[in-house]
Amino acid sequence: xxxxxxxxxxxxxxxxxxxxxxxxxxxxxxxxxxxxxxxxxxxxxxxxxxxxxxxxxxxxxxxxxxxxxxxxxxxxxxxxxxxxxxxxxxxxxxxxxxxxxxxxxxxxxxxxxxxxxxxxxxxxxxxxxxxxxxxxxxxxxxxxxxxxxxxxxxxxxxxxxxxxxxxxxxxxxxxxxxxxxxxxxxxxxxxxxxxxxxxxxxxxxxxxxxxxxxxxxxxxxxxxxxxxxxxxxxxxxxxxxxxxxxxxxxxxxxxxxxxxxxxxxxxxxxxxxxxxxxxxxxxxxxxxxxxxxxxxxxxxxxxxxxxxxxxxxxxxxxxxxxxxxxxxxxxxxxxxxxxxxxxxxxxxxxxxxxxxxxxxxxxxxxxxxxxxxxxxxxxxxxxxxxxxxxxxxxxxxxxxxxxxxxxxxxxxxxxxxxxxxxxxxxxxxxxxxxxxxxxxxxxxxxxxxxxxxxxxxxxxxxxxxxxxxxxxxxxxxxxxx
Amino acid sequence: xxxxxxxxxxxxxxxxxxxxxxxxxxxxxxxxxxxxxxxxxxxxxxxxxxxxxxxxxxxxxxxxxxxxxxxxxxxxxxxxx
Numbered sequence: 001x002x003x004x005x006x007x008x009x010x011x012x013x014x015x016x017x018x019x020x021x022x023x024x025x026x027x028x029x030x031x032x033x034x035x036x037x038x039x040x041x042x043x044x045x046x047x048x049x050x051x052x053x054x055x056x057x058x059x060x061x062x063x064x065x066x067x068x069x070x071x072x073x074x075x076x077x078x079x080x081x082x083x084x085x086x087x088x089x090x091x092x093x094x095x096x097x098x099x100x101x102x103x104x105x106x107x108x109x110x111x112x113x114x115x116x117x118x119x120x121x122x123x124x125x126x127x128x129x130x131x132x133x134x135x136x137x138x139x140x141x142x143x144x145x146x147x148x149x150x151x152x153x154x155x156x157x158x159x160x161x162x163x164x165x166x167x168x169x170x171x172x173x174x175x176x177x178x179x180x181x182x183x184x185x186x187x188x189x190x191x192x193x194x195x196x197x198x199x200x201x202x203x204x205x206x207x208x209x210x211x212x213x214x215x216x217x218x219x220x221x222x223x224x225x226x227x228x229x230x231x232x233x234x235x236x237x238x239x240x241x242x243x244x245x246x247x248x249x250x251x252x253x254x255x256x257x258x259x260x261x262x263x264x265x266x267x268x269x270x271x272x273x274x275x276x277x278x279x280x281x282x283x284x285x286x287x288x289x290x291x292x293x294x295x296x297x298x299x300x301x302x303x304x305x306x307x308x309x310x311x312x313x314x315x316x317x318x319x320x321x322x323x324x325x326x327x328x329x330x331x332x333x334x335x336x337x338x339x340x341x342x343x344x345x346x347x348x349x350x351x352x353x354x355x356x357x358x359x360x361x362x363x364x365x366x367x368x369x370x371x372x373x374x375x376x377x378x379x380x381x382x383x384x385x386x387x388x389x390x391x392x393x394x395x396x397x398x399x400x401x402x403x404x405x406x407x408x409x410x411x412x413x414x415x416x417x418x419x420x421x422x423x424x425x426x427x428x429x430x431x432x433x434x435x436x437x438x439x440x441x442x443x444x445x446x447x448x449x450x451x452x453x454x455x456x457x458x459x460x461x462x463x464x465x466x467x468x469x470x471x472x473x474x475x476x477x478x479x480x481x
Numbered sequence: 482x483x484x485x486x487x488x489x490x491x492x493x494x495x496x497x498x499x500x501x502x503x504x505x506x507x508x509x510x511x512x513x514x515x516x517x518x519x520x521x522x523x524x525x526x527x528x529x530x531x532x533x534x535x536x537x538x539x540x541x542x543x544x545x546x547x548x549x550x551x552x553x554x555x556x557x558x559x560x561x562x
Contacts, residue, residue, distance in 0.1 A: 142562045230562035255490045255559035275540075276558045280531035285491060288561040298562070326489065326556070337554070338539045 001078040003031045008084055013267070014041040028059055029072030031082055046084070049100065059084055095223045095248060095312045098127035102156075108200055112154055125314045126154060130200075132313045135159040135222040137210055137238055139186045141288065141298030142228030142252050142305060144176040149306035151194040151201055155313070158194065159222055161206040162186050169481070173295035210234055212357035215241040224312055226250040226305050230287060232279045233360040239264060239272035240357055243347045250308050252301040255286075257294050259301035259327040262320045262339070263308050266348035269322035274342040274349075279364040292404075297329055377449040380461045382470040385436055396435045400448045405440060409467065409478050419444050422451065431457045438463035438470075440481070482507055482549035484514065489556045492532070495524050496555075505547065511536065512543040514553060532557040 003025050007015045015021055016039065023038070025031035032053070036043040046057050053059075059066045060083040066074045076082065104112070104126060115121040115129075132155050136143045139162035150158055166174075166181045166189060181189045187205040194203045206218055210229075219225055219241050227238045227249055235253070242249040248265040251272060264271045304325065311317045326335040347354040389395060397414035399406060406416045417425050419439070429435070435457065439445040442465050449462040463470065471478045486501040493499050496518070505514060511534050519525050533540055535554040536547065547553070 138562050140562050228562045230560060232558065232560050235560060252562070253559045254561040258490050258559070260559060275533060276531060278531050280558055281527055284527060284531075285558060285560055291491070291561070293561055324556075335554075336538065337535045337556070340540065 001026060001076065001080075003076050003078075004081045005031060005035050006081060006083040011042060011045055011084065014045060015039045025076060027072065028061065028066050028074045028076060028082060031076060032059070032072070044097070057084060095315070096128045096132040098124065099131045102127050102131050104130070105200075108154070111198075111200070115153070120316045121314060125316070128313050128315075129154045129310070130156040132224070133157040133159070133222045134224045134226060134309055134313075135161065135219060136226045136228055137161045137234065138228035138230060139174075139176065139190050140164070140170065140228060140230060141173045141254065141293065141295075142302040143226075144174045144190075145299050145302035146226055146228055146252075146306045146309075147190060147194055148176060148197065149303055150309065151198045151203070153306075153310055154198065155201065155310075157202045157204065157222075159204045159206065159218070160187050160190055161208065161210050161218065162190075163207055163209050169289075173293065173298050175299065210237060212237060212360065215357060216245065219245055219247060222247070224248050224250060224309050226252075226309055228252060228302065228305065231364075231366075232285075233364040233366055235272060236279065236363060237357065237360045240347055240354060242266070243271050243273075244356070248312055250305045250312070252298075252305040254288070254293055254297050254301055256291055257297060257329040259297055259304075259329075261301055261304045261308070261325045261327070262323060263312070265319075265321055266341075270339045270341040271345060271348045273347055274345045275324065275339055277342070277346070282365040294329060297327075300327060300329065377446050377453070378461045379442075379446075379464040380436055381464050382473040385463060386474045394434065396430065396433050398429070398435055398437045398445075398448075399439070400437055400445050401439050405481070408481050411438065411467075411470065411478075414438070419448060422448055426452075426455060429457070431455075432459075434459040434461075436461050436463050438466050440466050441468055442466040482509070482547070484547050484549070484551040484553050486514070486518065487552060487554045489554060490559045492525070492528060492555050492557050495528060496522055509547050510543065511541055511545045511547060511553070514547060515543070528557055 001024060003023050005021045005023055007019055007021060012019060021035060023031050023034035025034050032046060036046060046054060048054050061069060061074060061080060112126050115126050116123060134150055134155050136147050139160050147158060147160060164186050166177045166184055166186055168182055170177060171179060176190050176193050185207060187207050191203045191205050208214060215237055225238060225242050225247055227235060229235055229238065239249055243266040246267055248263055250263055252261045308320055311319055322339050324337045324339050343350050346352060397411050399410055399414040399416045400419040400422060402418050437445040437448050437460060442462060445466060446462045449460050452460045467478060468480050471480050483502055483504050486503055488496045488499055503514060503517060515529055533556050535556060536545060536551050
């Protein structure tokens with residue numbers, strides 16, 4: 001009797017890329033056996049080592065779950081259609097199969113007790129977590145809560161990629177680090193903290209910048225990659241390496257009070273390039289350092305990434321594949337946008353043109369951006385400026401920072417005109433007078449100096465190193481931020 | 482017809498508001514809307530190449546036709562981590 005078996009997209013690559021297969025059988029069990037005999041690669045996805053149907057594989061006859069009929073003994077007749085549904089409808093197959101030699105100690109059984117009594121995790125799921133290898137790219141605002149929860153949950157191998165040291169400005173949101181860690185390499189601290197939290201897991205550290213040279217090699221050993229980076233070049237690199245290796249990329253990104261999260265997995269749905277084919281022009285999108293970020297926000301988005309990672313490992317629920325989750329903290333509102341795979345995507349589309357990793361700094365146009373006009377324009381050091389002001393010279397101080405920065409600190413006697421307002425308010429400035437322009441670090445003010453020079457101001461200089469260097473050289477009571 | 486435009490992330494600052502109500506002629510497309518917004522706010526031009534547009538929570542291409550009451554979201558990429 002001819003039975004049609006519908007294969008879910010996640011398993012089609014093991015069934016000759018077919019969505020349906022015809023078999024001859026008189027029961028559900030016979031049909032599945034005939035299927036795996038025809039396509040042996042499917043066997044391990046449908047059956048466990050003991051030859052029993054895996055618990056997350058549901059088989060429907062028409063719209064009836066065969067578990068509620070006669071299970072594998074349910075009779076089928078000519079023309080019937082069986083549908084294989086891994087986990088919950090719409091769910092993805094689990095990324096990790098538990099290694100056969102993995103077991104939990106009594107200490108671990110106690111530690112994970114709340115997971116073990118949860119039907120959708122249970123012993124099988126906890127062993128999957130223990131067998132799983134997850135790589136966190138970035139150990140900052142997103143990476144900190146992410147790594148903490150993955151470690152606590154018992155993800156057996158956690159890799160961390162980062163090359164930064166802990167900075168005072170990190171502590172407002174990067175909850176892996178404490179005040180006394182300032183100045184230490186982040187990964188050294190992270191490894192200590194994660195191992196202290198859960199000594200049963202292995203933490204591997206890669207104290208390096210992720211590059212096109214090392215990405216594929218580092219990623220190769222992991223089941224899931226989680227993107228917690230802070231720049232576009234690395235985000236495109238993470239995406240492309242994941243697509244080339246066929247691995248899921250659990251994505252999160254933040255700005256001020258808003259966050260984005262998704263799961264990009266080219267085998268199952270769209271990738272990051274399907275969403276954003278082109279990077280924004282360099283310098284247009286402010287970073288956390290430039291635009292600010294509410295400290296709790298990466299906690300929300302990073303834990304969403306941790307949750308999605310764990311769901312992928314367990315093969316439970318509906319992952320964020322093909323969906324972009326947008327979070328607005330001020331409104332406390334989640335929105336969801338449907339994403340489609342772009343058939344013309346340069347890396348995961350029908351005719352991919354990117355077949356190896358490229359130069360991502362060039363792609364994002366960031367090469368050479370460091371060479372702002374700071375060195376090109378005429379500068380004055382804070383020490384020299386202080387000496388001349390103390391000598392009673394008449395020097396006009398122009399502060400081009402934002403009003404929020406002005407509230408933090410300012411130089412005595414300065415006038416505030418935020419950078420973007422300078423062109424419209426240029427008439428307020430006296431081009432005959434000697435002028436020193438400053439900002440936080442000397443970068444923005446250098447641009448304004450160049451702008452004013454072009455507009456005919458001859459006696460204008462940039463304060464070298466801005467407020468930061470002023471605080472170091474002249475007046476430590478002026479706070480750095 | 483009138484559509485409401487929702488600005489995300491930095492585009493709130495660029496457009497100067499989180500929500501903008503825009504009147505368009507019937508049959509106008511997303512591209513027409515963007516052109517209209519760019520005329521009133523030239524700073525938006527440099528953003529649009531990397532910004533994705535969603536209508537009623539679904540991503541659309543520029544030639545999608547708009548309808549009265551549509552909610553058009555402008556979602557620029559963000560990179561913070």
